[in-house]
Amino acid sequence: MDYRKTDLEHMWHPYTDIQTLEQTDFPVIQSAEGVRLRDTQGKEYLDGISSWWCVNLGHSHPHIVESVVRQAAKLQHSITGGMSHTGVIRLSKMLLNIAPAGLNRVYYASDGASSVEAAVRMAIQYWWNLGLPEKKNIISLEGAYHGDTLGAVGLGFLPKFHKPIQHVVNRSLQAPAPHCFHCPYADNCSLQCFRGMEELLRENADTTAAVIVEPVCQGAAGIRIYPPEYVAKLRKLCTELNILLVADEIAVGFGRTGAMFASDLAEIQPDLMVVGKSLTGGYLPMSAVVATDEVYDSFRQDNGRDRTFYHGHTFSGNPLAAAAAIAALEVFENDNILEHSRVSAELMKNAFMKFGGIPGVHRSTSLGYMSALEISDQAGGRNTAAVVAASALEMGLFIRPLGAVVYLWPPLITQKSDMEEMLGIFGNCLKHSLEDGMC
Numbered sequence: 001m002d003y004r005k006t007d008l009e010h011m012w013h014p015y016t017d018i019q020t021l022e023q024t025d026f027p028v029i030q031s032a033e034g035v036r037l038r039d040t041q042g043k044e045y046l047d048g049i050s051s052w053w054c055v056n057l058g059h060s061h062p063h064i065v066e067s068v069v070r071q072a073a074k075l076q077h078s079i080t081g082g083m084s085h086t087g088v089i090r091l092s093k094m095l096l097n098i099a100p101a102g103l104n105r106v107y108y109a110s111d112g113a114s115s116v117e118a119a120v121r122m123a124i125q126y127w128w129n130l131g132l133p134e135k136k137n138i139i140s141l142e143g144a145y146h147g148d149t150l151g152a153v154g155l156g157f158l159p160k161f162h163k164p165i166q167h168v169v170n171r172s173l174q175a176p177a178p179h180c181f182h183c184p185y186a187d188n189c190s191l192q193c194f195r196g197m198e199e200l201l202r203e204n205a206d207t208t209a210a211v212i213v214e215p216v217c218q219g220a221a222g223i224r225i226y227p228p229e230y231v232a233k234l235r236k237l238c239t240e241l242n243i244l245l246v247a248d249e250i251a252v253g254f255g256r257t258g259a260m261f262a263s264d265l266a267e268i269q270p271d272l273m274v275v276g277k278s279l280t281g282g283y284l285p286m287s288a289v290v291a292t293d294e295v296y297d298s299f300r301q302d303n304g305r306d307r308t309f310y311h312g313h314t315f316s317g318n319p320l321a322a323a324a325a326i327a328a329l330e331v332f333e334n335d336n337i338l339e340h341s342r343v344s345a346e347l348m349k350n351a352f353m354k355f356g357g358i359p360g361v362h363r364s365t366s367l368g369y370m371s372a373l374e375i376s377d378q379a380g381g382r383n384t385a386a387v388v389a390a391s392a393l394e395m396g397l398f399i400r401p402l403g404a405v406v407y408l409w410p411p412l413i414t415q416k417s418d419m420e421e422m423l424g425i426f427g428n429c430l431k432h433s434l435e436d437g438m439c
């Protein structure tokens with residue numbers, strides 16, 4: 001089969017400009033192992049973004065693969081409404097063992113956006129359950145991204161993407177974001193940027209159900225890493241004002257920040273924590289809302305008053321996905337992933353500090369296992385970040401820029417030699433693209 005031709009005849013790709021795709025000789029991936037993707041031509045690519053930020057433990061990990069294969073022969077689907085199955089019970093226990101203290105209930109959804117929807121509905125209904133239906137609004141951060149269903153789009157509205165549907169989107173209030181790349185107080189950070197959030201929360205406390213944030217890094221906005229202390233301040237204020245705090249750890253959960261969860265880095269306990277992507281090692285779609293007993297218990301019948309959470313998904317807690325997630329969590333613990341990932345993370349951080357000195361690179365930032373640069377928009381009349389990505393792909397490194405931000409977000413299991421290879425290609429392509437628009 002001519003895969004590329006058939007793809008262009010029949011596929012509809014997410015977040016992809018059709019014209020650009022048709023003019024691109026994009027790879028068609030056939031298999032992958034560890035940090036390497038292999039296309040139908042046999043060409044290999046280092047996976048610089050963990051295949052959309054989820055394959056934290058690398059591709060084809062034998063333990064995860066075996067676990068899914070074993071499960072596939074035993075139980076493929078089992079309803080979780082009013083019933084349960086062994087896999088999802090084991091997984092819940094394992095997840096709660098590593099989740100921030102205070103979280104004791106797991107609700108399963110399918111992908112990131114569906115778990116964000118569930119968390120927002122839980123937060124709104126929580127206050128309704130308590131007889132405070134006026135606390136119904138959600139506050140998010142400017143530049144937030146929480147997924148692409150209509151409710152989630154309302155939390156992270158971006159005119160560039162959402163203009164055609166803006167008339168049907170219920171937009172949340174947004175607080176100014178802690179944008180460290182463009183901080184007016186950069187030399188003397190005492191979190192002055194928190195003031196905007198504080199004012200908004202104080203003004204709207206009576207009508208606000210929850211604040212949702214991507215703790216310590218607004219990923220899709222351009223890997224905007226910000227201080228954990230901001231999240232700690234937010235936790236404190238939410239408690240003071242009786243507002244729930246939802247930590248969207250879909251991108252940063254499971255080791256990306258150097259801690260298991262970004263909430264751990266900030267030393268906070270969210271009321272609701274949302275996880276997805278790497279929960280299954282990125283192998284199968286599964287997401288979850290992890291909640292406190294306080295939130296959960298408010299959904300019990302109250303003197304005959306029905307407070308059930310009427311919300312669910314066919315694949316909630318799917319046994320195959322649960323088997324992948326159990327195996328992924330086992331790999332995390334048995335292989336001591338957090339500890340071992342520090343060596344390559346340090347290499348990446350040091351290299352990005354050096355890249356920060358290349359003319360045309362405006363800013364460099366790193367945290368845990370993610371490093372990003374903001375670079376000049378244009379070089380030789382072309383979008384520089386796109387040129388860097390195209391030339392890196394040519395050289396065998398797959399990355400995907402965000403506006404003028406180029407970054408690495410590789411699997412946490414990337415060995416020193418693979419990391420050096422990634423950084424070598426990344427640095428060369430960056431330098432050459434900024435110098436003359438070509439690698």
Ligand SMILES: Cc1ncc(COP(=O)(O)O)c(C=O)c1O
Nearest residue numbers: 111112113145146147214250251
């Ligand atoms: C912070 C955050 N929340 C939610 C989502 C949506 O997840 P999904 O694409 O699985 O729906 C993403 C996806 O990138 C994300 O980064």
